[in-house]
Amino acid sequence: MKPVEEFPRIIERGCGLDVHQGTVVASIKGKDIIERTETFETFTEDLERLVCFLQNEGITHIAMESTGVYWKPVYYVLEEYFQILLCNARHIKNVPGHKTDKKDSEWIAKLLLSGLLKGSFIPREQIRQLRDLHRHRRKLISQRTAEKNRLQNILEDANIKLSSVVSDVFGKTGTAIIYALVAGERTPKKLAGLAKGSLVKRKAELEKALYGRITEHHTFMLQLILSSIEYINGQIALIENQIDKYLIPMRGDVELLQTIPGVSAQIATGILAEIGNEMEHFPSHKALASWAGVCPGNNESAGKKYSSKITHGNKYLKTTLVEAAWAASHSKDCLMAARHKAIAARRGSKKANIAIGHKILTAAYFILRDKTPYMQSSQNKNIAEQRRLKKIERLKKQLRNLKSVSLN
Template structure:
């Protein structure tokens, strides 16, 4: 005879929410009573009605899965009135069989009541806004890179080999020459005369590189690309000013984080926009590293370790940390640099970079939690008898 195992209900009044684009299905689970399930629309008025119903039923705890972006407006309206848990959809997969929205919401409610759900980290509203700004800024930087590549292709099409001589095509000298070409200047000697600094030593090579065949079409395309680049830069600068407003009240923490090798002001904005300033939400630095996806995974069965691949984690945070790790390896001296080369010799450069990213994040955790600047670890002294 088979027995159905029933877990004790930890919350007397809780609810599970199955979120969709046009509606949400909610099941309220009250101890010793039959479940109640209702469907609401996703307009603000509908979500307010949902909140009123949950309050009338004296619900204290809610759980919902992170479905695309559709969970966000529901979360924003309910977060101030309930203990709301956002759960990774993979962690609440329903058992095989007949699947309906009603059953999904009831399953979420049952798992929540039994204490079998683990909530995702949801930072405060201010940090969520910073996160959106920083990620949008990264998108704009990507657009800028694409537009710069397009402009270089136009120059190549006109047989202007400026990139062969100028290390930074969009530095002061390179940009001045491009603007002059747009303004219908085609004399290679005059264009080369716009060189500044050490580039003046390469005037003969510049004259050769600028001797191309520029048409009106090329100038039109260059001007269009130039306008696009200027517009993108305005967007980036505007987002930057907004981000600075957010971190002004945390200037002490920002300065402390900048003491970590490889971590500059831009990196700090990227890190805190993903994890915030309050480290009490992560029990240990290892929990934070696991959430970020910068530490080895743990997959063991029958006493055998199957895989130690890193978890997926937070892609944006991982990218920012790896960039910081790369900068840290370029400083003249330092523990992180030495550690990188020691690991790279054994495990390869990619794994070494991820290991340094892990150590930077651990340092970030302790700095924010303890309010102390970065301190180089003391090398262990090995004694031999």
């Protein structure tokens, strides 16, 4: 009696890779080939031997887990020769108690041949490099913010209450005073004389705030932190120049994305760095929102709905969309701002930011797909007007009720 296959075969010949830092375990399966497993090291020369091995066996498709950063060099060597599915590790877990490198690679190969795997989105090389630059820029900005916080802690330790008077310690006035302190100036009146703009009228307050106890240790720490901030600023400037070079062929896309409320040039760059400008990789705007992790999840059992919180998704894109949503919520004559206010009143500002971020990403999808600017439809304007009229009626009703209560 002929044995029954567990799953119908969709791909003729495939390979499952279990990737580690030092080794790659490859299992091949398919039509008219001997199923076997080989182990290769991850040096470039060994990966090229892996390419020859797979080509000699007639392999056309490869599936692999996205294991940390270790999958990247393997993917870059193999992508020229094979069709590769990079899969989320959570989607291809094997049966518990049966975990070895060989069994993992065989399981991945079996799922691949059966057509049960869905590959992750891997942008083209130019977008990958832009993504690296943009993410590194965000990390440098976080490092600079941490250094600025440390500097303010040093000032507080010296009882210099500059932040109590100056709204931006690192504005023109604050920066001039800090550099004067590092240079050895201690007289509050001379330090207050560095005030610029509206702070000129608050020199008396500045003098009082700048009377502290600065030691040699404080001066050393301030100088050290300032040099660190200057270095980070230089690194950010270099990265931004490099980003501008990558954006030259996508300048039109950046301008189109800026037509969306809340989307600045920097946010548009962040969106393009994460999703690229070719929307054919995503079947629909819903698939893109699911990939980004800004749409509700599904969790239902026995007819009962449980938590529908958002999924993990792309944390860098999600952060960028939240920034855009917060900016859009402060825009004037904007339906997104009205929508944000309505959701925030019922469910809080955090959920409102995610909801508006979802709308911004949907708009970005259609703008990049159709290469047309964002336009607030007349239907949306009518909805906004209807909401305004309903609010007026609701407030009038509340006023009438209050009048009736006061008369009684």
